[in-house]
Amino acid sequence: MTQPHIVAIGGTLRPLSGTAAALSRALDAAQAAGARTTLLTGPAIDFPNFDPESAMDNDLIRAFINTVRSADGLVIGSPGYHGTLSGLVKNALDHIELTRGDARPYLDGLPVGVIATAAGWQAAVSTMQALRTVVHALRGWPTPMGVAINTVGNSDWLAESAGGIDVMMQQVMAFAARR
Known part of the structure; x- marks a missing residue:
């Protein structure tokens, strides 16, 4: 693999989301290690609720799925809403169901780092x-x-979280290189 593609998914609809900032920091580490990166946050993952019958009629969802398909590694980040991931992030991840018939279905074999931000x-x-x-x-x-x-x-x-993010991204990059 010459240049892995690392995709970050998550955040909120707020332009200055803390989760988006943490995902950006993770992608900075991936770029420093030689990766090509894509950040999908806020409006880029603001889809209608998952409906397998009509989802691929939406240009934004098609672009999202094609980006996930092209990934060699992922980072998924969510704010902690009531002790779990946000509906925005969960709905985006639900759309990955559209890859079920692919040669590599879902996230099969992909290294995935996770980041959670919360008020506690x-x-x-x-x-x-x-x-x-x-x-x-x-x-x-x-x-x-x-x-x-x-x-x-x-x-x-x-x-203060940069060290942990860097270790996680070293693992994503190392696992992606082994694929």
Whole structure:
């Protein structure tokens, strides 16, 4: 593999989402390691609720699915809403069902890093665990390092999380190279 394609999916609809900032930081690490990257956050994943009968009629959903198909590794990030991933992120991941008939269905064999941001440790950790469960269900390979970030009371949370994000991205890159 000459230049792996690493795709980050998640965030919120807010332009300055903390989750999107963490995903951008992860992609910066992937670029520094030689990857081509794509960030899919906010409006890029704001789809109608999953309907397998009509989803591929939507240009935005088709572009999303084609980007996921082209990925050599993923990073999925979600804010912790009520102790789990957001509906926006879950709905985007539900659309990966459209790859079920592909030669590589779902996220089969892909390394996937997970990042959860929340206003407290309980929601950050439970959201990270929920993301890992979804990745397993989609046949992806969650990296050993996942990143749970408590954004409350710490204006420097992104810098303090950089070391964990870097380790996670080293794992995504190493696993992608082995594919």
